[in-house]
Amino acid sequence: MTWFDRLFPTLMLLMPLAIALGSKRHERLSREDAGPLMRRLVWATLGLVALTIGVQFLLEATHESRTGLRAAWPVVMAVIGFQFLWFKRAVPALGARDPGWRPPQESPVRSASLAPRHLDGALPPWIWVTSWMTFALMVAATAWAISEGAPLLIALGLAFFPGFAFGARSSAFEPATLDPGGSLELQASYRELRLAKARGFLMLGLVGSAVFAVTAVFVVVKPEYAVHWGAYGGATVGLLGGLFGLMGSLMRARANRLLAETLDEQSAPHA
Amino acid sequence: MITIRLNSPVPLVDQLVAALRCSIARSEVAPGDTLPTVRQLAADLGVDMNTVSRAYRVLATSGLVQTTRGRGTSVTASRDVAPLDELALRERLRGALADARLAGRNATDIRALVNEEIQSMWAETTTHPTTEDLP
Structure with a gap:
């Protein structure tokens, strides 16, 4: 697993820079100050990668077993380092290049669609019924496994689904800032974002709870598989969560960019 | 909208x-x-x-x-x-026009404004876009 400890945090730390470098500079609505912000992102990324790898080699040299600080260091750097680089360095740089990464423009003119969102089918009743029935099966399986000797703590993992179901419901109704002209493209973009977020949250909640429920059953039925299943299942949930977050951010950026472009076109003096 | x-x-x-x-x-x-x-x-x-x-x-x-x-x-x-009878309608219009005149607007501006609003109100309209209408 040594290769994983070196590779995983490095990739996570490089991701914000990769996304920023891959983003296009908006022709009309980019800002002049993007250069210094990009340079700050590059230096911060290089510094953190060097620190992470350097300390990792030091820990490998001084700690024989992969426990304690040696085990925690790559994960801590992947999470905290990523958060710092993404939110404090990459998002401002992206925002300078592209209005999609800036908060939506506050305007005294507010527009809203009269189409009720609870009828637009983001989460129709059959999806809810199927999801909760699946969750009930997981609860039953976990309860059985615990009664057969699986650790009680594993039941905490079932909280994944109710938590994410709440997120799904909120996403299905989240506000949509429209332009005064009521651009259909913008409305479609918000709807796609709502659908993807609501269904993604629900799916992630189900997969997360399923990993714990199946782990609980493996602990009883095939204990030798339980550890591997838990590790791979947890990693899969983490990966899916990361991809889901990235996809949501990109879709949100698209809606924000469309709004900024539409407002800019509408505010431009007519020839 | x-x-x-x-x-x-x-x-x-x-x-x-x-x-x-x-x-x-x-x-x-x-x-x-x-x-x-x-x-x-x-x-x-x-x-x-x-x-x-x-x-x-x-x-x-x-x-x-x-x-x-x-x-x-x-x-x-x-x-x-x-139902809104003509008298009631006239009263409302007169009230709005009086406000406009008190605010110092001239008749030409107001006539253009009223025409614009009439065109907008009686323009061909559709119901709000459904999910099928969205691109």
Whole structure:
């Protein structure tokens, strides 16, 4: 697993820079100050990668077993380092290049669609019924496994689904800032974002709870598989969560960019 | 779709009532259509939920919408609205024109404004876009 400890945090730390470098500079609505912000992102990324790898080699040299600080260091750097680089360095740089990464423009003119969102089918009743029935099966399986000797703590993992179901419901109704002209493209973009977020949250909640429920059953039925299943299942949930977050951010950026472009076109003096 | 201006001297409730009345009059929302929930409209417009709630109540009092517990607020058939005779209409127009003149606007400007509003009100309209209409 040594290769994983070196590779995983490095990739996570490089991701914000990769996304920023891959983003296009908006022709009309980019800002002049993007250069210094990009340079700050590059230096911060290089510094953190060097620190992470350097300390990792030091820990490998001084700690024989992969426990304690040696085990925690790559994960801590992947999470905290990523958060710092993404939110404090990459998002401002992206925002300078592209209005999609800036908060939506506050305007005294507010527009809203009269189409009720609870009828637009983001989460129709059959999806809810199927999801909760699946969750009930997981609860039953976990309860059985615990009664057969699986650790009680594993039941905490079932909280994944109710938590994410709440997120799904909120996403299905989240506000949509429209332009005064009521651009259909913008409305479609918000709807796609709502659908993807609501269904993604629900799916992630189900997969997360399923990993714990199946782990609980493996602990009883095939204990030798339980550890591997838990590790791979947890990693899969983490990966899916990361991809889901990235996809949501990109879709949100698209809606924000469309709004900024539409407002800019509408505010431009007519020839 | 409706639009309001946060920096307008006209109270938000009045703007909201006027905007919703226009949408109903232009058949952007048809009789029987459900309007957005108070929470949705308030969040989209960035106004307090009480503002939207009050606007819906004003429209319900004038018979344009009805709120049913558990089913939300829907547009009623336009024939349910009390008929407006010519005298009443003249009084309202006169009031608006008097306000315009007191504000120092000249007749040419107002005539252009009225024509614009007439064209907008009687323009060919469709109901709000459904999911099939969206690109």
